[in-house]
Amino acid sequence: MNGETDPWTLVVILGLAGVTVLTRCFFFILDRPWGLPEWAHRALHYAPIAALSAVVIPEIVMSQGHLVSTWQEARLYAALAGAGYYFWRGGVLGTMVVGMAVYLPLHLGLGW
């Protein structure tokens, strides 16, 4: 996958579209009313944030398969600045803008 279209990736994308339909319509696909068992309701509280974190944290602290061992790593400061902004002001867009405002000078200017 380097700018080339892979048929298998397109199939996975189609599957992800199916996941969007399934989750957004979950409780009104069937006509008869139904509920989830209690444990599934509880899982709904922890699984989404766990899934995001499991994807995001390695993208920030790993570099070529290893934990970053230097403080000269733009991604760390950008993520911290973004999260700091979120808890200060709120808003996903602001988090991204502030994070990139920290990331780009460090990454392009200092080569971190």
Added chain:
Amino acid sequence: MFLSAAVRRRPTFREGVVTMAPMALGIGAWGLMTGVAMVKSGMSVIEAVAMTLLVYAGSSQLAAIPLLVAGAPAWVVLATGFCVNLRFVVFSLHLRPYLMHMPRWRRMLHGYLTADLSYAVFTTRYPVPPTDEAEQQAQEAYLTGGYFITWCAWMGMSAVGIALANFIPQAWGLGFAGVLSLVGILCSMATTRLRVLSALIAGATAVAAYAFPLKLNIVTGIGVAVLLCFWLEKQFVRNPTEADR
């Protein structure tokens, strides 16, 4: 659904469009960055366009990018997307009484096009499901108007982002904007101490298990975090429903 002139002619359609318009700006900006992030992370233009048009869910798109780029197996990508999208399952339970009077294809089309903000704005405007046919029609048009403008903003700006990405050097690392968006969404979900813990456990496990093949560290992280939080909740939280907010 916004292709149906009968729905568009109802006055609440316009109301929905006007209410959502200011928020559509933010959604558009996020779409722009998602478009850039997809291409700058190594997806082809065709893949990025297909993902934008079909998947239509920003957070699961962004979460899927690093997995697709790393060549993770389909089930890992789909399972991760499903977990990221689980909030919609809760929304769908809420929306059920608003939509059940429609035929299945129609309510599923509405469901597919109703993302976070459209859902939030719609259920705020109409706290109670419709009781007669006039209300049913008015509510349907309001929902449609709201997601119509959202859809246009997201699609249009994502396309602009995909096109712009070709003029931006890879070395700028703009793909990282996608990760930063996910950081924001992650923070927005961190509403209870157990959820914060869930995020920390999942992140730490995914890092520790990074050497696992097939990106299985992601699924392992989710599994360990959910099970541990379950157990902790059973041990230490007396009334789980109360602890949620």
